[in-house]
Amino acid sequence: MARKPERSVEELYRDDPERADALAFGRRGALKGAALAAMGGAVGAAIPFGGHLPAGVAPALLTRPAAAQDAPQFLRMEGKAPLIIQGERPLNAETPEHLLDDAVTPADKFFIRNNGQVPDPVAGDPRGWKIRIDGEVNTPLELTLGELESRFPVVTRQLQMECGGNGRSHFQPQTRGNQWGNGAISNAEWTGVRLRDVLAAAGVKPSASHTGHFGADPHLSGATDRAAISRGMRLAKAMDEDTLIAFRMNGAAIPQVHGAPARLLVPGWPGSLSQKWFTRITLLDKPHTGQGMGGTSYRIPVRPIVPGSENNGRDFAEMESMPVRSILSSHAHGTRLAAGTRTLDLRGAAWAGDDTVRAVHASVDFGATWTEMQVAAPANRHAWQRWTGRVALPADGYYEVWYRATDSRGRMQPHLAANWNPQGYGANPISRIAILVGA
Template identity: 70%
Template structure:
């Protein structure tokens, strides 16, 4: 005779089957199952009756066993997502600084890491050519001496940030929300360099090139080579960076020269920058076209195959927030009734207008205090507090709204084969008592 496991055991070993048993065919949580879920979580659920139908508790949905950790000199313990190429995520709890320290910046490579430039960094060469009247071949020292230096706090976010929220799962590194940084970058405006080269009227797009070898070692292929409309290149916050947080850029992040294109996918911010070319037509480099950094213009069936022919290039990243003082899975002392919260919010080319928090599965929302950014394209600090009615299992849901009224959705929107643009509301499970 077959013995069926208890729901508690099922949630630990087979959450999908447990979810089906707990919620039933119409997506309503069964009364007996509410108690069983509470047992699986280790606590009662004071707001369990308000949980939307079909939703799995975050403490169960996000349990993934042992998480691989990257331990690297000059870095805090990051979540290792891939070794070839090297990719590592920053836990949200480590993103509390207003300016992201170098040791807490996420890592996203597309190819091999080049050997560190051993000569004087001021001798590094950079070329700007293509649809210009006066092609430029400059050293890093030339860039610093010929053009005005600027320093700004600028967000940099991987286009796949939040990818793990897509159902069904998509290709690519399964980022949660930690593929984001807000460093202080120093460099020169790309538009000043373009103007010095005398752009032709035909200059409509850029193409970017770096020194990182292709992962295969092939010398005739770039690891990544993306481009953007010239209008974004001429935006005053798009810079060729020489310093990060007042120091030389760390090798893993592009020493000695990199492009910083804030608010748009981080893949545009070419590391180990050697050349930018201006083009009359969109760039055709590695990471352009097809489904690479492109989104469906019209919805497609989740899980379906698509060549991306009707997709459009990603531009401004969507509104998003992170909770930085309370980790997912935190256990608080018994009788805790007030919980202070804080984090950051940002919205690509726009700003965040508001951040709201819910502790009753979205039945009610509480607005947090939101600070203005120190400059455009910097993230914004939010902070506030929530009240809890009792001990038990709770989820802190946080969502940001941008200046155009767009807010983070409850689930990752616009499914696409490579999992870009997922900005679902954040959910952190906490246990009181």
């Protein structure tokens, strides 16, 4: 019987990157000679810093093809940019990093995260929309948006909002939920009233310790006896000066898909707390038990668990301040540049939940060396921070831009997604995109 010929390393890198990686690096842990040439053939260009590619790390262009090659499904919706569809029922769509190049995220580039159905638009004057405040308060209130705007100070703030599962696709093994990259993030300008002012008007009882949030979005099944999502938080976060009942986004009415006519805005914490189509907040003397609370929902292990294992979340803690993360918005993954390009001017954004970003670094030699970027101060607390910088390219060929942020407490994005959990929360590893020069 004729022996089936082994595929070349180049063919393997096209068809089976993991096996090709094992063959290319072998036991030496360094990419050399024919293996380096074959990998260059697979990515379509010489790899000037190929000798620095860590063992076990395949080129990003092979493990994550550029959009033009892989053709993810893009959203086609009036008033929205071509977002990457992560799910259609309910609708969830991610903003590609290179579209997040505005200091203030326009409504059309704002990611979409739904848990149930989108309710019908309000008929009549949206200022008549009512919000109830009850529970552990001295005087339960029911106020219209018009009353909120006339009775309490109106503030405008740039505020980050990020899905709790942002970065989920980086976990191995794969977890449940939408496989977000890094684009379930926005930094819009929100106008509204501070939640703490409204709660103070209701008279917070000493027994109050937590909140429960409610919205008008119907459950995906259409059932009327359960909420699509109903989460809550510690009272301290509700009293934060940046936690808002928002009724305008970027100076205009909030778009229907993003929670019109009013939504909570709880910046720096999982976006699921920022209840869309907001109708009621109740104060409680213990943690809320609504849909999306308890078990493994928006909760992460206190101690590491075995990746891929089942867990009921008994020893988990609520996910609160989101981890440090960065995006690169100046170049899309798979960008091709003219021959002779020898510098890259980079820019992007970084944020760190309730904290700030202290530094951002970028590398074009697979992490062998890093160049510090310039990080701007946030427009206000809980706004993301823009960063810029320049890196040098010694020759034409295939490069990867690696980028990482460090927060004000000194915590840096890790090389790999850490603290695996069944629902895939908190993955914030160093990111990388492929750049081809003269190829």
